Amino acid sequence: MNSIFRSLLIILVLFSQNTNAQKRIKLFNQKDLKDWYAFGDEKGKQDNAANLFSVENNMIRMYGPKAGYLMSEQSFRNFELTVEYKWNTDTNFVRKNNSKNSGVMYHVPAETPDVLWPKGIQFQIKEGATGDFVFLQEVTLNINGTTITPGKSVVSKRFADAENPIGEWNELVVISKNGKITQKLNGKLVNEGTESSVTEGRILLQYEGFPIDFRKVTIKKHK
Template identity: 60%
Template sequence: MNFPLKMMVCIFLILPQLIEAQSTINLFNKKNLDGWYAYQVESGKHKHASDLFNVEHHIIRLYGKNAGYLMSEQSFSNFKLTVTFRWNIDPSVIRKSDKKNSGVMYLVPFEAPDMLWPKGIQFQIKEGATGDFILLQDTTLKINGTRTEPGRSVVSKRFEDASKPIGKWNTMVVTVSNGIVTQELNGKLVNKGVEPSITEGRILLQYEGYPIDFKKVVVRRLKP
């Protein structure tokens, strides 16, 4: 094999990996909360997210006396979002509530005002309900051939319960691709809809009162 041909083979083998690397975005760098801002009703928007929430041992730790969230500065359409999470059951951590309730929102428009909770779709993380769709602030989705009614907070229940025991790490995957929205939990499809009323938006990590940890937040852009 001559040298130019070897080079062409190497490029052919490496190019797909380079393209995938360029399309993959680690929203959490394991060090700090760069790329996010934080919000609570009591103190409003914080450009420096570390004013409200912490990174400890390469983990995002959401806890405290007030509910709030982290919001990504970047917006996405046609993507696959992978998040790992677990409940923080350390009794010494400050909490607002003993009710295990949280979520990861996506497709939150730039123009949506900060509030609890803004417009978009939520992957519900809640004891006994993880994997439900929560459609917020008049967001709609067609599920099983029927479009949901607009409302402040509309629930479409998961197909099955795929949660791991409390305190264990779970992996959720949300895919938004060409009008199809799927939610997976620990390798199982738990919800699906089509034709969302929003097609682009930001990512949001919720703290509703019970401490929760996030270890991985990765977005892979998909071709339209």
């Protein structure tokens, strides 16, 4: 009986570990842009995302003369999103401008049309402003007891600076649960709010003109 009990216990532990591991999903497989499509200011929607952006050395490399983005095919609700990014300062990469400006959007509704930029919430990645909220196309959030005024593009500044020096990797985390949104950068809380007017949607990686690399894009679903 004890032997059977021990065997069942081991099976239960292994099953639990496997289940926990499966909760974190790799949105980027570090090989190609499967499960993403691209949208460009000039070429429009590209089902083959490699028409606009590339994968090299296990990184998503976003660069070129026109702005655009990568959009996940799948939508998510109640999650922890982790993204690692770094500015690409190699002058061999074509750029639209020299302004270090990008972002990671989330809660982009499935029915939202492809435009620059669609409805959703943006974790701002911008020199001197990384960690700001940007609320696009009338999205609202309650911050410090006050609901922001809806608009086409509304910024709510970060609580603190936490971006690493240019050339180093950064890790941003977005936690969304039942309308509460938390943004962290390199382990530090940089923004937070409640009562989000959007609670489900797709993930979007922005390219606004300065080359940027992403090497990790994972999501962990919450109940």
